[in-house]
Amino acid sequence: MDFAIALDHTIKIPIHRQLYEELRRSILSGRLAPGQRVPSTRSLARSLGISRATVTLSYEQLLSEGYLKTIPSSGTFVYCQLPDNLLQPTAIQPTQEAKQQPVQLSAYGANLVDLQLLMPSKTELPINFSCYGRPALDEFPLGLWRRLLARACQLQPTMLDYATNAQGYEPLRQAIARYIARTRAVRCEVEQIIIVNGSQQALDLVARLLVECGDLVAVENPGYLDARQAFLLQGAKLAPIPVDDLGIVTDRLITDPAAKIKLVYVTPSHQFPTGAVLSLSRRLALLAWAQQTGAIIVEDDYDSEYRYSDRPIPALQGLTINDSVIYIGTFSKVIFPALRLGYLVVPQSLVSVFARAKLLNDRQSSILEQYALTEFISEGHLESHVRRMRSLYNQRRQTLVQALEQYFGNSVTVLGENAGMHLMVQFHRDLSDEQIVLKAAQVGVGLVSANPYYLEAHSTGEFIFGYADLSEEIIQAGVSKLAQVLMN
Template sequence: MFEITLTLDKTNKEALYVQLYKYFKTEIQNGQIKAGMKLPSKRKLAVHLGIGLNTVDSAYQQLMAEGYVESQLRKGFFVADLEPISPLNEPLHVSGGVMGPKHERNMIDFNHGRVDMDSFPHAVWKKCLNNTLYLQERKIFMSGDPQGEWGLRAEISSYLFQSRGVRCGADQIIIGAGTQYFIHLLRLLLGNEGIFGLEDPGFHRVREVLRLEGANIAFIPLDEGGISVDSLKKSAANVAYVTPSHQFPSGMIMPITRRVELLNWAVEKAGYIIEDDYDGEFRHAGKPIPSLQGLDTNGKVIYLGTFSKSLIPSIRVGYMVLPKELARDYQQKLIGYKQTVSKIIQETLCLFMINGHWERHLNKMRTIYRKKNKVLLNAIEENFHDHVAVIGEKSGLHVLLKVKNGISESELIQKAASVGVRVHPTSVYHSKNVKGPTILIGYGGLTEREIEEGIRLLKKVWL
C-alpha cells in the first residue's frame, strides 16, 4: 500500500472524481505508483478523503477504461504493467513557432518562408476575430461559398486594382489554401491540353504538383530578364508559369519589354500565363511594379497571390484571379469543390481589410523589411566584400549569394550549421545539376541583430 497525498478542492469547478482520476494517472505516469501496486479499496479511500463511494468508483472506472489499472476479482484494483513510451531520438522544442531538434534551438535560420511575427498586430487580429464571431453568430459555423466569401473577394479585388493594377471582379476570384491547391485546380480546368512551361530554376512545389498529376512539363531557362520567351516559343508549352515581380529563386524583376513579349506569346499560342505574385508587395527600390495581369487585354493571364508573406503563413489564405472565360469554366466544372480556407478566417480577414488594418500593416511591413534588407546587404558587404555576389536584392524577402570560395553547396550548408546558422540550397529549384554553389538567404523572420550575427558567423567558416 502507498500513501495518498491528495487534497481535493471542493470549490473547484472540476468534478471530484476527475481530480482523483488525474492524481492517480499522474502518479502512475511519473512512476510514483508502480506497476502491480494495489490501489486502496473504494470504501477505505472514500473514508480517507471524506468523499462519496460513487466518486471513488467513477475515478477507478475511468482509470480502468484508459488501461492504467486492472480489476482482479475479489482482490481489488492493481496498477497495470504499462510499456514506457519510447523517447524520440532528439527531444523537440518550440522555437519561433516551429518544432525542431533541441540542438536547433539557437540556430539563426535564414529561411525564406518566415516572416516578422513580432510585428503582426495580434491584438487587432484578435479583436476582428471576436467581432466576426459576434456579428456573424450562428451562420459563421456553416459551410461558406465554395469560391470564397463574397465580402473578402470584393476587398481583394479593390486592393489588387489599387496596389497591383490587377483588373477583375469579385466573381473572377477564387479563395484557396495555397499555390499548390490552385495549380491543382488549373490542371483540372485546362485538362491534358495544358503543357506547362516552368521557369528553370523555379518554384519546386509547383513542379512537384504537376509531376505527381502527370502533367506535361517543359523547363524553360532564364536570362537577365526572367523566363526566356525565345526558348518558350521553341517548346511545346502553351501555359507559362512565371514569377515576374521577383523571380523565385533568382530574384530578377521582369522588365516591361519582356512582359509584352510574354503576353504576345500567349496570344499567338492561344495559351495562358500563370503569374505568381507571391511577394510583389515588397519592393525595396521604387514602387511595386504593376502586375502582368494589369497589362493583359486578351484574358490570357491567371493571377495568383497570397497573404502568407504579407500577413502570416499560418492562416493559409491565397487567391487566384481567373480570366472571365476560365471563371465561367470554373463555375461549370469545379464549383463542386469545397472551400479549403476556414470561413471564420475569411470573414476575419475581410473585417481586417475593411477597417484599414491591412493597409496600415502592409505599409509598416514595407518599412521594416526595407530596413532589414539594408542591414543584410551592409553586413554582407562588410564581411565578404567581393568574395560573394548578391543576386535579387531589390525586391522580396530573400537574396541569393553566389559564394566564390570553391566549396560545394552541401559543404557551405554544413559549415554554416557548425556555427549555428542555417542557410538553404538553391539546387532543389533547378531541373538539372548546376555549376557553382548559390545559397538562398531569407531574412524576413530574423531580427536585425540576428541578421548581422548570422552573416558574421558565416564569414568565420566560409572565408
C-alpha cells in the same frame, strides 16, 4: 436461456454500449450461432440486473446493423445470412497473392510517392537564413486579429452554415478586388475571384483543371518547386526556361517552334528564387506570345507587396486585354502562412469550372478567417501593416547586403535584392554547396542551397537568404560567423 455477459459498472462506457459490444463480439466469434435465438429483453435484463430499456437499446442497435432479426411472435434471432467466414474475422487469412501485393495507388498517388518534397526547415541552429519566405511573425498585430476573430464569432448563426457560393465570402472578394486593383493594377470583376487556401490550393486547382498527362508546362529554371510538383502530379512534362537578371528569358519560350506549350508558370514580381523582376519588355513579349499560341500564363504574385526601389511594375494580369492570365495572390507573406488564405483571379470563361472544383475540393475556405480578413483589409490594417513591414524588411535587407559586402567583398554576388523577403547569394569559393551548408552549421548558421530549385540539380554556390524574420543584430552576427568559416 442463460447467457453470461460481464458488464463493468465502474467504467465510463455506458452499460447499453458494453452490452452491444459483448453481443456483437459473441455473434462474430460464433458464440451466438446464426439463426440462434437470443434471450428476450425482459429475461436478459433480469439475469444481468439491469433495466429492460438498456437491453432494448443494445438490441435495437444490433437489429439496425443487421446482426439480429426479429420474427414477429417468435422472438429475436441472430441473423442467418451472415457469411460464415465473416463470423470469424481472425480466421480470415490473406491469400499469398494478396500478401505480396501492396495497395495499388492511382497515377496521382504513384506520382506523389516519387516526388521530392521540401518541408519547411525546422533547424535548431541559432541563426537561420534558410526560412526564406517567413514574415516577421512577432510583428503581426495579433491582438487586433484576435478582436476581429472575436467579432467574427458574433456573426449571424446562418453564416455558420455551408456557404451558398464556394468562391468565398463576397465582401472579402470585393475587398480583394479593390486592393489588387489599387496596389497591383489587376483588372477584374468580383465574380472572377475565388478564395482558396493559399497559393498551393490555387496551383493544385490550376493543374487539375488545365493540365493533362503529357502536356508541356513551361517553368522558370530555377523555379518554385511546389508549383512544379503540382504540374508533375498531373503527369505534365516540364519545359525548363532559363532565368537571368531580367527574369524568365522569354526568347527561349518564343523561339522553340516545336514545343506546343500549354501553360507557363511565372513569378514576375520577384522571381523565385533568384529575385529578378521581370522587365516590362519581357512582360509584353510573354503576353504577345501567349496570345499567339493560346498558352495560359499562371502568374504567382506571392510577395509582390515588398518592393524597395523603383516604382512597382503592374501585374501581368493588368497588362492583358484577353483571357491569357490566371493570377494567384496569397496572404501567407503579408499576414502569416498558417492563415491559409489566398485567391485566384481567373478569366470569366473559367469562373464556373474553378468554382465547381473548389466546391468539390473542400467546399469553401473557413468563414471566420475570411470574415476577420475582410475587416482587416477594409479598415486599412493590411496596407498599414504592409507599409510597416516594407520599411522593416528594407532595413534588414540593407543590413544583410552591407554585411555581405563587408565580410565577403568580391567573394559573393548578391542577386535579386530589390524586392521580396529573400535574396540570393552566390559564393565564389572552392567549396561544394554541401560543404558550405556543413561549415555554416558548425558555427550555428542555417543555410539553404538554391540547388533543388533547378530542374537538373547541380552545385551552384547559390544560396537563398531569408531576412524578413531576422533582426539586424542577428543578420550581422550570422554573416560574420559565415565569413569565419568560408573565408579562411
